[in-house]
Amino acid sequence: MCAVRAAFRPRLAAGPLLVALVTAPASVSLVAPVAGENPARSVDAGETLRGTQGDVLLVTIPVRDKPDRVTGKFLQRTLTLFPFRNGTYAGLLGLDLDDPAGRHDLIVTAVYPRRTDRHRLSVTVGKADYSVQRLTLPSAMVDLDAPTLMRVRAEAGALRRAFGSVLPNPLWRDAFRAPVAGTRSGRFGSRRVINGQSKKPHSGEDIAAPEGTPVSVMNDGIVRLTMDHFFTGNGVVVDHGLGLFSMYFHLSRVDVTQGQTVTGGQVLGAVGATGRATGPHLHWGVRLNGARVDPYALLPLPFGEASASAN
Numbered sequence: 001m002c003a004v005r006a007a008f009r010p011r012l013a014a015g016p017l018l019v020a021l022v023t024a025p026a027s028v029s030l031v032a033p034v035a036g037e038n039p040a041r042s043v044d045a046g047e048t049l050r051g052t053q054g055d056v057l058l059v060t061i062p063v064r065d066k067p068d069r070v071t072g073k074f075l076q077r078t079l080t081l082f083p084f085r086n087g088t089y090a091g092l093l094g095l096d097l098d099d100p101a102g103r104h105d106l107i108v109t110a111v112y113p114r115r116t117d118r119h120r121l122s123v124t125v126g127k128a129d130y131s132v133q134r135l136t137l138p139s140a141m142v143d144l145d146a147p148t149l150m151r152v153r154a155e156a157g158a159l160r161r162a163f164g165s166v167l168p169n170p171l172w173r174d175a176f177r178a179p180v181a182g183t184r185s186g187r188f189g190s191r192r193v194i195n196g197q198s199k200k201p202h203s204g205e206d207i208a209a210p211e212g213t214p215v216s217v218m219n220d221g222i223v224r225l226t227m228d229h230f231f232t233g234n235g236v237v238v239d240h241g242l243g244l245f246s247m248y249f250h251l252s253r254v255d256v257t258q259g260q261t262v263t264g265g266q267v268l269g270a271v272g273a274t275g276r277a278t279g280p281h282l283h284w285g286v287r288l289n290g291a292r293v294d295p296y297a298l299l300p301l302p303f304g305e306a307s308a309s310a311n
């Protein structure tokens with residue numbers, strides 16, 4: 001699946017690595033300022049961004065002066081934009097695997113000391129063609145008894161709390177990378193039928209690899225959580241800032257500790273089959289401001305030195 005879809009080519013920069021860059025054009029129509037202490041100015045970008053459920057879109061907005069903060073609102077989710085290049089602010093917009101198909105507004109607000117600019121962008125979400133995956137597992141792993149159910153709920157709460165951290169800046173600089181080489185064995189978004197029962201869609205990618213294969217972190221960040229959960233087994237959650245988290249599950253061992261700073265490519269642990277797993281594989285998941293996105297959607301994003309030459 002193509003990870004990044006752009007409705008139009010960038011106008012602010014050229015270069016093959018920036019083809020995926022989605023920009024609001026500089027020639028925007030301005031609506032008269034509203035009177036008041038901090039007048040709001042509406043800037044209708046008049047363009048449509050396109051993506052498919054599970055995609056990650058890089059949204060850039062031209063800014064003048066120096067805003068105090070730039071945030072975006074999309075389907076009840078908030079994203080924080082950060083200073084990017086060529087006088088723009090950028091943000092990663094995640095399209096959840098269950099976001100309704102169709103056209104939705106992305107409202108980007110740039111707050112300055114004396115005014116507020118609002119950019120309205122239109123985002124068209126396409127329906128992804130998810131497959132159905134049928135699995136057979138021991139019934140104790142599917143029909144949970146009461147104590148296990150309590151455990152699973154507490155573990156889900158711990159994960160939710162970990163996702164609550166939203167650092168105001170990106171912790172990464174370079175391009176994102178896959179944590180392990182292997183065969184993609186359980187595709188993102190697939191509708192799961194386990195022992196004949198419909199379950200939640202698969203919110204990550206399963207990569208089959210031999211037990212003990214090193215697993216490396218997709219980019220710079222801080223280890224937010226290390227755990228041994230019923231479903232996920234030994235796992236690591238890494239916070240990359242701005243509400244972007246990556247997850248590495250079913251590990252045979254964990255080599256990092258909570259709060260530790262990690263650098264892209266650093267080994268976090270090794271492939272295993274802990275938790276609910278049918279064999280050794282890595283479950284790689286990404287959460288972006290609450291949206292469950294395809295982790296592979298991050299790989300083509302134009303970060304790092306290779307794309308800096310396109311500045």
Ligand SMILES: [Zn+2]
Nearest residue numbers: 204205206283
């Ligand atoms: Zn998985």
